[in-house]
Amino acid sequence: MMLHRIYPAMLLSLLPLCAVAQPIAWQTYLIEETGAKVDVPVSIFTKQAGKPPGGPGRQFLTSDGRANFTVQSIPNTSDDSPALFLAKKKPPAGIIYKKVTSRFFVASSVLNDRIWYNRCNRSAGYMQCVLINYPAAEKRQWDGVVTRISNSLASK
Numbered sequence: 010m011m012l013h014r015i016y017p018a019m020l021l022s023l024l025p026l027c028a029v030a031q032p033i034a035w036q037t038y039l040i041e042e043t044g045a046k047v048d049v050p051v052s053i054f055t056k057q058a059g060k061p062p063g064g065p066g067r068q069f070l071t072s073d074g075r076a077n078f079t080v081q082s083i084p085n086t087s088d089d090s091p092a093l094f095l096a097k098k099k100p101p102a103g104i105i106y107k108k109v110t111s112r113f114f115v116a117s118s119v120l121n122d123r124i125w126y127n128r129c130n131r132s133a134g135y136m137q138c139v140l141i142n143y144p145a146a147e148k149r150q151w152d153g154v155v156t157r158i159s160n161s162l163a164s165k
């Protein structure tokens with residue numbers, strides 16, 4: 010009988026330890042000037058941080074500023090291939106992951122205990138890009154978010 014009375018109290022005391030993660034809310038962001046679009050996890054990147062330099066798009070931040078996300082259409086007036094475009098950007102040394110095709114490139118590495126992830130898709134006159142920076146210690150928590158963002162990047 011006594012165990013029956015204690016059990017609900019014990020269960021309630023354990024609830025904070027067993028909190029279930031909230032589902033992520035997503036919204037498609039469209040760069041109207043170029044037709045680029047991408048899924049943005051708006052429940053994670055809750056602050057807009059203005060327009061990025063160098064082309065139309067938008068920058069986003071987490072509420073605590075520990076991660077940022079940029080979606081941008083960068084003019085590609087020379088019609089550079091993704092490989093040449095990436096080389097011209099002069100990414101930091103020590104790239105951990107890189108994939109380059111005739112249609113896109115992906116590059117990622119760790120810099121100052123932060124993972125940076127950059128994907129750019131080639132389109133008519135532009136490279137449609139996403140850049141995500143987040144704490145390296147949180148890599149596992151970010152893997153699914155980064156994958157969805159990357160795979161959703163498209164243009165008309």
